[in-house]
Amino acid sequence: MNSPFLILETGQPVASMRRHGTFPHWIRVAAGLRRDDAVVANVEAGDPLPAREGFAGVIVTGSGAMVTDRHEWSERSAAWLREAAHEGLPLFGICYGHQLIAHALGGEVGYNPTGREMGTIGLELHPEAGEDPLFRGLPAQFPAQATHLQSVLRVPEDARVLARSPQDQVHAFRWRDHVWGVQFHPEFSGTHMRGYVRARHDALEKEGRCSKQVSRGVTAAPDARRVLRRFVRHARHVHHARHT
Numbered sequence: 508m509n510s511p512f513l514i515l516e517t518g519q520p521v522a523s524m525r526r527h528g529t530f531p532h533w534i535r536v537a538a539g540l541r542r543d544d545a546v547v548a549n550v551e552a553g554d555p556l557p558a559r560e561g562f563a564g565v566i567v568t569g570s571g572a573m574v575t576d577r578h579e580w581s582e583r584s585a586a587w588l589r590e591a592a593h594e595g596l597p598l599f600g601i602c603y604g605h606q607l608i609a610h611a612l613g614g615e616v617g618y619n620p621t622g623r624e625m626g627t628i629g630l631e632l633h634p635e636a637g638e639d640p641l642f643r644g645l646p647a648q649f650p651a652q653a654t655h656l657q658s659v660l661r662v663p664e665d666a667r668v669l670a671r672s673p674q675d676q677v678h679a680f681r682w683r684d685h686v687w688g689v690q691f692h693p694e695f696s697g698t699h700m701r702g703y704v705r706a707r708h709d710a711l712e713k714e715g716r717c718s719k720q721v722s723r724g725v726t727a728a729p730d731a732r733r734v735l736r737r738f739v740r741h742a743r744h745v746h747h748a749r750h751t
Contacts (some may be wrong), residue, residue, distance in 0.1 A: 509544060510563040510746055512739070515556075517603050518570025521706040522694060524699065530568035534601070535693040538566070538731050538739050546687045550580050556587045564597035564742030566735075567604025569692060573634060573657055574606045574616045584610035596747075597742035598686040599735070602655055604681075605688030612663035612682055618657040623714060624674040626704060626721040630691065632658040636669040639681060641737045651678075651691035651731035652700040654707070658690060679734075685745065693728075693735035700725045 514531040527533070531547045534540075544729070546562070548554045551570065567588070572578060589611040590596055600608040604726050606616045630651045636642035659677040663666055666708075669688075670679035678690045704711070708718040 509743060510561055511543070512538075512540060512545045512742070513557065513559075513562045513565045514545050514547045515565060515567045515588075515604070516547055516554075517551050517568050517581070517584070517607070518572055519551075520699075521571070521703060523706050524702045527702075529700065530694070533694040533699065534566055534568065535538060535733070538735050540739065545641055550584045550742075551578075553580065556584065559587075559591050559594065559596055562596065563684045563741050563746040564599065564738065565591060565602040566738075567598070569602035569604065569608060569624075570604060572602065574610050575618075575657065581607065589617075592682065592686050592749050595685060597738070597745055599738045599742075600688040601694065602653075602690060602692055602728060606629070606659055608682070608686060608688045609659040609663055609677075609680070612666070612686075614659055614663040614666065615661035616657055617660050618656055619675060623656050623707075624658075624672065625654045625707060625708070625711065625716075627651070627697075627700060627725045628672045628674070628691070630670050630678055630731070631673055632670050633668060635667055640741045641734045642669055642679070645730050645733065649730040650726050650728045651693070652695035652697075652725075652728055653691045654700075654703050655690060659688065676700075687719075687738060689731075689734065691728075691731055693731045693733075695728070697727055 666682040
């Protein structure tokens with residue numbers, strides 16, 4: 508029997524998309540995990556952080572919160588993730604989770620100076636991604652879904668930047684050999700992305716962008732989803748190797 512993954516739930520989808528479920532549900536489906544393959548701790552709602560033993564890995568969700576607000580639940584989770592990383596537990600952060608892991612390990616998070624990044628974006632891999640367990644063999648450029656205002660402005664010491672976009676220089680990083688953060692949303696389908704664009708219609712209009720045009724640019728992003736599934740396989744392999 509496979510050891511479960513822990514999903515740290517750091518926020519909820521925008522209200523109009525909650526009929527499609529929670530972030531942990533979207534992640535489980537995208538990652539190919541069955542319901543009993545994952546344990547969810549809703550840290551934003553005050554759930555306690557569990558003991559780390561027995562988990563194959565940890566996935567940290569996105570959130571509407573901002574890492575720079577230093578909420579109590581966020582800082583408590585950052586401390587837990589810092590210890591988990593140094594203990595060798597495989598970690599994978601998505602959007603807010605990506606930023607939270609970077610913050611936990613000594614990186615810098617803040618508002619992206621170019622503003623909001625939203626829609627299907629063009630991800631460009633750095634040459635080092637060719638040696639990475641999650642990105643190896645993927646196209647040098649591929650589409651991914653993104654929606655965020657803050658970014659990782661400086662990666663932690665011992666981290667390598669693996670991907671960027673025209674608006675964000677740190678779209679993916681790896682810390683040492685078992686911790687990853689991705690700014691993009693590998694769990695988003697085109698339906699999720701278009702729903703987020705509709706929900707942010709007013710904000711996009713204020714920023715001089717046409718939400719209909721952004722929505723028309725949404726495409727499938729299978730290679731981005733592949734990164735998440737590879738993390739699951741990699742973490743299981745690491746966990747099995749350590750416990751046999």
